Structures are given as C-alpha cells and as structure tokens.
Amino acid sequence: MRLATWNVNSVKARLPRLLDWLAETKPDIVCLQETKCPAEAFPVAEVGALGYATAAHGDGRWNGVALLSRAGLDDVTLSFPGEPGFAELDTVGAARAEARAIGATCGGMRVWSLYAPNGRSLDSPHYTYKLGWFAELREALAAELATGPLVACGDYNVAPTDADVWDPALFAGSTHVTPAERQALADLRDLGLQDVVPTPMKGPHPFTYWDYRAGMFHQNKGMRIDLVYASADVAGRVRSAYVDREARKGKGPSDHAPIVVDLEP
DNA sequence: ATGTCAGTCTTGGACTGA
Numbered sequence: 001m002r003l004a005t006w007n008v009n010s011v012k013a014r015l016p017r018l019l020d021w022l023a024e025t026k027p028d029i030v031c032l033q034e035t036k037c038p039a040e041a042f043p044v045a046e047v048g049a050l051g052y053a054t055a056a057h058g059d060g061r062w063n064g065v066a067l068l069s070r071a072g073l074d075d076v077t078l079s080f081p082g083e084p085g086f087a088e089l090d091t092v093g094a095a096r097a098e099a100r101a102i103g104a105t106c107g108g109m110r111v112w113s114l115y116a117p118n119g120r121s122l123d124s125p126h127y128t129y130k131l132g133w134f135a136e137l138r139e140a141l142a143a144e145l146a147t148g149p150l151v152a153c154g155d156y157n158v159a160p161t162d163a164d165v166w167d168p169a170l171f172a173g174s175t176h177v178t179p180a181e182r183q184a185l186a187d188l189r190d191l192g193l194q195d196v197v198p199t200p201m202k203g204p205h206p207f208t209y210w211d212y213r214a215g216m217f218h219q220n221k222g223m224r225i226d227l228v229y230a231s232a233d234v235a236g237r238v239r240s241a242y243v244d245r246e247a248r249k250g251k252g253p254s255d256h257a258p259i260v261v262d263l264e265p
Numbered sequence: 266a267t268g269t270c271a272g273t274c275t276t277g278g279a280c281t282g283a
Contacts, residue, residue, distance in 0.1 A: 212269035
C-alpha cells in the first residue's frame with residue numbers, strides 16, 4: 001500500500017507533471033493540497049484514466065484539497081467537524097470554513113488531506129486563525145482516532161523543529177516556527193499521532209518545500225512543513241518513507257515535493 | 266529580506282497570496 005501527499009500549487013498548472021508522476025510512482029492513495037480549483041473543475045477524468053477515484057474540495061482560486069484513491073474512497077467528509085473559517089476581527093458570527101480539509105475511508109484507514117492556514121505574520125488575524133484552526137483540528141482528529149486507523153497528511157505550514165528549516169535564525173519573529181505553532185503539532189502527537197519522518201534523498205534534512213525564488217532549491221534552503229501524522233497502528237506498518245525531491249526539479253515544478261510512504265499490507 | 270509562481274481582474278499589466 002503506497003500513500004503519498006503533495007502540495008501541487010494548482011492542479012491545473014501541475015496536471016501534466018501530476019499525471020506523469022502518478023504513472024511513474026503508482027501510489028494507491030494520494031492527498032493533494034493547494035489544488036486552487038473548484039471541485040467541479042477538478043480533472044477527474046484525467047486521473048480517472050489512471051485508475052483513481054477522486055474526492056475534491058475547492059472554493060475557487062485559493063486553497064483546495066483532494067484525495068485520489070484506487071484503494072476505495074468512501075464516507076467523504078468536506079472540511080472537518082468544527083473547522084473554523086477566517087473572519088476579520090470585526091466580523092460578527094461564524095465564518096464558513098475554507099477548502100482546507102477533506103477526509104475519506106481508503107484501504108481500511110481514515111485518510112485526511114490537510115492544508116493549514118499560512119498565518120502570514122505574528123500580528124495578523126490570519127495567525128490567530130491558524131492557531132484556532134489547529135485547536136479545532138485536534139478535536140476532530142481525537143474523535144476520528146477513537147474509531148480506527150487514521151493518517152492525516154498535508155501541508156501543515158509549521159516546521160516541527162529548528163532542524164526543519166534551513167536557517168532558524170532567519171525565521172526569528174516569523175510564522176511556521178513559533179512555540180505556539182509547534183505546540184499545536186505536539187498536541188496532535190499527544191493524541192497518539194506519530195510523525196512519519198521521510199528520508200531525504202539528498203542532504204541531512206527531509207525538507208519538502210523550497211521557495212521558488214533566489215535558487216533556494218538549488219542551494220537546498222528548504223523547510224519541512226509537509227507532514228504525515230499517523231495513528232500508532234498505521235505508523236507501525238510503515239516500511240519506508242521518502243521525499244521525492246526529483247518532483248521538485250525540472251520545468252514547471254510545484255514549490256513542494258511529494259512525500260511517499262510505503263505501508264505493509 | 267525576496268531574485269518566482271499561479272490565479273484573477275483591474276486584462277497583455279497590476280494585484281494578491283504564498
């Protein structure tokens with residue numbers, strides 16, 4: 001059973017590369033983030049030709065998540081229960097959730113594809129929103145963990161440790177590395193989720209994201225912000241996991257590389 | 266900090282978000 005997660009930074013712009021990658025890598029279950037397309041515009045037929053069923057959640061130009069599976073795709077959930085939306089500070093009432101989470105039952109597991117809010121800056125309401133989003137995610141995953149095997153994959157927009165950013169000093173005062181964000185991840189692990197750390201195929205750090213600008217990928221100035229959090233029973237089946245940095249190379253890549261996880265049957 | 270992308274509208278260039 002091969003599971004993968006990939007922030008594709010637009011499924012439309014990435015479609016040729018996605019299809020080639022699916023055909024070559026042959027994952028059974030794929031979690032996609034930043035599809036940046038409405039659900040009705042998702043290229044269902046194109047991935048279907050490779051044998052995948054699709055569940056997509058999108059709300060237009062930003063965000064967007066999807067699940068592809070050829071190991072079953074049942075009980076699809078768009079957004080997690082209790083998921084907050086972004087609301088300006090003076091907005092009254094609850095905001096509708098953005099398209100940042102989709103879950104389904106695939107291959108006997110509950111699988112989630114997650115795209116956490118970026119947070120923008122520490123003084124931004126988007127940062128408050130990010131922390132609140134994680135707090136509610138914790139509650140939702142706690143409930144799901146009680147029902148069976150689970151894996152929550154995606155772009156968490158948090159680097160778990162200083163070793164997960166290329167230069168921690170440069171990130172002082174920035175999002176993605178604060179104690180509060182790292183505590184949000186620790187709170188998820190405290191539920192019993194395990195961080196399935198992939199093998200970097202080059203260098204010491206399993207980075208999954210490199211900014212497009214300034215030759216960051218070439219210099220391996222990256223971050224590990226895409227994560228696979230697995231319940232103990234799933235984590236115990238992990239045979240191997242790696243960052244597919246080849247997918248970050250060449251013409252027209254995403255700024256994120258996929259993580260590929262092989263599980264014992 | 267920003268040398269790049271992608272989506273969209275204000276449309277062949279500017280804006281936003283990352």
